[in-house]
Amino acid sequence: MTTRDAAVHIKNVSHQFGEAGETQYVRALADTSLDIARGELLCLIGPSGCGKSTLLNVIGGLMTPTGGAVEVAGKPVRGPMPQDIAFVFQENALFPWNTVLENVRLGMLFQGVPKSEHETRAKQSLEAVGLAEFAHHYPSQLSGGMRQRAALARALSLKTDILLMDEPFGALDEQTRMILGEDLSVLLSQTDKTIVFVTHSLGEAVFLADRVAVFSARPGTIKKIIRVDEPHPRKPEFVTSEKFAALRNELYALLHDEIRKTVAESARSPGGS
Amino acid sequence: MARRNERAARIGSRAVQLGFLLGILALWYLATNRWGINRLLLPNPIAVWQQLLDVLKSGEYLPDLRITLTELVAAFALSMTFGTIVGYFVSRTGYTIRVFEPLFAGIYSIPIILFLPLYILFFGLGPASKIALGATISFFPIVLSTIAGFGNVDRTLVTAAKSMGASDYQLFRYVLVPAALPVILSGLRMGFTIALLAIIGSEVIASLAGLGHHIVQLAEGMDMARMFAYIAFVVVIAGLLNGAVSFLEARGRRRI
Amino acid sequence: MNPALRQFLLRHGGVVRLGVVALLLIAWEIAARWFIDPLFISPPSRVLLSLGAVWHTNGVPAALRLTLFELAVAFAIAVVIGLTVGLAVGLRPFARRSLMPIILLLYGLPQITILPLFILYFGIGPASKIAFGVTHGMFPIMIAIVAGVQNMKPILLVSARSMGASRWQVLRWVIFPHMIPSFFAGMRLGMSGALLGVLLAELYVSTAGIGHFTTMFTENFDPTKLFGLVAMLAAMAIALNEIVRRAETRFSRWR
Numbered sequence: 174m175t176t177r178d179a180a181v182h183i184k185n186v187s188h189q190f191g192e193a194g195e196t197q198y199v200r201a202l203a204d205t206s207l208d209i210a211r212g213e214l215l216c217l218i219g220p221s222g223c224g225k226s227t228l229l230n231v232i233g234g235l236m237t238p239t240g241g242a243v244e245v246a247g248k249p250v251r252g253p254m255p256q257d258i259a260f261v262f263q264e265n266a267l268f269p270w271n272t273v274l275e276n277v278r279l280g281m282l283f284q285g286v287p288k289s290e291h292e293t294r295a296k297q298s299l300e301a302v303g304l305a306e307f308a309h310h311y312p313s314q315l316s317g318g319m320r321q322r323a324a325l326a327r328a329l330s331l332k333t334d335i336l337l338m339d340e341p342f343g344a345l346d347e348q349t350r351m352i353l354g355e356d357l358s359v360l361l362s363q364t365d366k367t368i369v370f371v372t373h374s375l376g377e378a379v380f381l382a383d384r385v386a387v388f389s390a391r392p393g394t395i396k397k398i399i400r401v402d403e404p405h406p407r408k409p410e411f412v413t414s415e416k417f418a419a420l421r422n423e424l425y426a427l428l429h430d431e432i433r434k435t436v437a438e439s440a441r442s443p444g445g446s
Numbered sequence: 447m448a449r450r451n452e453r454a455a456r457i458g459s460r461a462v463q464l465g466f467l468l469g470i471l472a473l474w475y476l477a478t479n480r481w482g483i484n485r486l487l488l489p490n491p492i493a494v495w496q497q498l499l500d501v502l503k504s505g506e507y508l509p510d511l512r513i514t515l516t517e518l519v520a521a522f523a524l525s526m527t528f529g530t531i532v533g534y535f536v537s538r539t540g541y542t543i544r545v546f547e548p549l550f551a552g553i554y555s556i557p558i559i560l561f562l563p564l565y566i567l568f569f570g571l572g573p574a575s576k577i578a579l580g581a582t583i584s585f586f587p588i589v590l591s592t593i594a595g596f597g598n599v600d601r602t603l604v605t606a607a608k609s610m611g612a613s614d615y616q617l618f619r620y621v622l623v624p625a626a627l628p629v630i631l632s633g634l635r636m637g638f639t640i641a642l643l644a645i646i647g648s649e650v651i652a653s654l655a656g657l658g659h660h661i662v663q664l665a666e667g668m669d670m671a672r673m674f675a676y677i678a679f680v681v682v683i684a685g686l687l688n689g690a691v692s693f694l695e696a697r698g699r700r701r702i
Numbered sequence: 703m704n705p706a707l708r709q710f711l712l713r714h715g716g717v718v719r720l721g722v723v724a725l726l727l728i729a730w731e732i733a734a735r736w737f738i739d740p741l742f743i744s745p746p747s748r749v750l751l752s753l754g755a756v757w758h759t760n761g762v763p764a765a766l767r768l769t770l771f772e773l774a775v776a777f778a779i780a781v782v783i784g785l786t787v788g789l790a791v792g793l794r795p796f797a798r799r800s801l802m803p804i805i806l807l808l809y810g811l812p813q814i815t816i817l818p819l820f821i822l823y824f825g826i827g828p829a830s831k832i833a834f835g836v837t838h839g840m841f842p843i844m845i846a847i848v849a850g851v852q853n854m855k856p857i858l859l860v861s862a863r864s865m866g867a868s869r870w871q872v873l874r875w876v877i878f879p880h881m882i883p884s885f886f887a888g889m890r891l892g893m894s895g896a897l898l899g900v901l902l903a904e905l906y907v908s909t910a911g912i913g914h915f916t917t918m919f920t921e922n923f924d925p926t927k928l929f930g931l932v933a934m935l936a937a938m939a940i941a942l943n944e945i946v947r948r949a950e951t952r953f954s955r956w957r
Contacts, residue, residue: 235605255611266606270624279620283612331610455796462800544715556939557898560932562905563916567925568742647814651905665818677815684812
């Protein structure tokens with residue numbers, strides 16, 4: 174893939190926290206390079222502390238890497254790019270004092286969408302995630318799954334080319350994750366967004382992604398990229414197919430040792446991941 | 447079964463409270479009318495009631511009330527303005543919080559009324575010293591709660607807003623202020639209550655006018671019944687003011 | 703700025719704090735020396751130097767001792783009353799429901815309004831200061847004790863009973879140890895309350911306590927001695943607060 178087709182171009186990105194010799198010194202990410210194609214859904218998966226969330230923050234301009242650089246839509250990333258990139262965080266990103274509708278509208282206000290478009294866009298995105306009836310509810314009145322739908326609606330209403338999702342279903346129970354995963358696949362098949370999705374769940378990665386980037390233990394780097402050749406929207410039957418099982422097993426094999434390494438490392442130095 | 451016990455308990459406790467109130471009044475009445483307690487120590491409750499009506503009807507309290515309220519409003523305006531502004535700027539970085547918050551908390555831990563003689567020396571016995579002391583004392587709960595309010599805003603909310611392109615002003619207005627408001631409002635309520643106490647207190651201790659001073663005057667004139675009436679009056683006024691402020695605080699929090 | 707210095711300052715916030723205090727003292731010094739009438743304010747240098755003179759003013763050390771004595775007695779009585787009433791009310795749910803609102807109501811009253819009454823009843827000597835300190839100190843203790851009993855986890859009582867503990871044993875081995883942090887928190891508030899009460903009464907009228915001298919220095923327009931005396935009192939208040947706070951932390955370690 175040439176850099177012109179790539180929506181996101183990651184060039185030798187590495188990141189460390191603190192200086193060598195200090196107690197807080199952590200090499201979060203080792204030299205990582207990757208090109209993400211326009212319209213693809215890429216999953217980042219790996220053991221705790223392998224730097225996948227760090228990489229996501231670097232792509233989105235929330236963090237400046239200590240080494241390397243990222244280009245998005247041909248432009249170097251130097252800070253948040255709200256016109257091009259929207260985020261969905263794991264939790265707590267909805268403003269608790271605003272209703273669902275107000276949250277969605279506030280996002281558009283921040284991005285600079287003209288006021289006349291707020292109403293239509295908000296309605297569209299809330300309908301797309303299935304929350305049209307809950308527009309005037311407060312986040313505290315919603316379940317965890319519905320809150321994440323609202324966060325997704327907010328991100329969708331910004332109509333960015335790129336969507337970065339940091340373990341968006343991580344705080345939810347298994348059953349909610351399943352449903353949301355299926356709905357997300359349907360939703361995304363209807364758009365041509367480029368999506369980078371961080372997850373811990375092997376099944377989720379195989380179900381949603383076009384490609385899965387498997388990270389090694391800290392300091393993380395991409396160990397292998399696995400392609401999932403299955404058209405979108407992914408059907409629930411895909412989960413029980415042999416292709417799914419084979420891919421999931423491959424991921425498991427790649428990850429198992431890395432996870433063991435990470436657990437051993439954190440037992441040795443309980444500074445946490 | 448549990449519900450019946452619950453209701454019985456509720457009625458029972460109300461009965462005890464009512465009984466307590468009536469008991470005090472009864473004791474008071476008996477003490478002065480039957481048991482011959484010296485009128486100079488404990489006035490007849492009926493006389494107190496009559497004096498209270500007289501105070502209210504004659505409007506004698508008005509000039510004092512005006513002075514005390516003016517002092518209160520001025521002091522609170524000062525402490526609210528400085529407290530919130532200083533608190534906001536201190537809250538902006540973890541470092542400034544670590545440096546300044548213990549400083550403010552430390553000063554607040556000593557009874558600042560101690561500095562009243564200094565303020566009297568500097569500002570004199572007039573309203574200025576009361577305003578200055580009231581503003582000083584009420585500054586601290588306000589600045590501390592402002593720091594806490596802004597300092598404890600969930601970082602994820604700030605990150606989310608910034609990722610959507612929020613400007614500094616938009617961040618302040620749509621994220622920081624609504625998030626911090628409940629804590630700040632409670633700090634403002636505390637500051638108001640403390641300012642009122644400080645002002646009445648300094649009027650009692652050293653003043654030429656105001657509600658506190660009037661009570662002292664009546665005490666020195668040994669006009670017991672009228673003094674009791676005045677005390678009751680001031681207590682009610684203080685209760686009304688604090689109640690109003692609590693109400694405003696609850697209203698403000700519900701908006702958010 | 704030299705990066706090593708910057709690192710040092712970033713790590714030791716306490717140093718910056720001292721620096722801020724020093725700057726304030728310098729500002730005070732400059733203002734007092736050159737800008738404001740020496741009748742109203744005195745520069746810290748002069749105050750510092752004359753601390754000895756304040757100490758040797760006839761009666762000041764005795765006055766400080768007297769005030770500490772008033773405080774100690776007031777605090778002791780407040781603790782006894784606060785503890786007794788607090789336990790009596792806290793341990794019985796019905797008592798708590800009926801009496802707690804009364805206690806809170808009394809606590810919320812502006813007690814300063816009845817200070818002249820206290821003087822009329824107890825005179826202008828130490829008795830009125832002690833009494834006023836007691837009424838200010840006992841309510842926070844009561845409230846803290848009741849709160850401490852209330853947030854006792856019922857499961858602890860249940861498991862003690864299930865192991866066959868008698869009522870007395872539950873009180874001694876479960877409730878009492880649980881209460882200690884709340885007790886010390888209450889003591890801390892009770893100490894500041896008692897101090898406040900004693901100080902207010904002293905400032906109002908005093909013949910031999912420190913209130914007498916603050917009045918004297920104020921009327922004589924002697925800011926140097928007044929600042930010195932107030933500084934001594936403030937230091938005393940800080941020291942007392944620190945002592946009680948240390949005791950509270952030490953006994954609350956399991957929290």
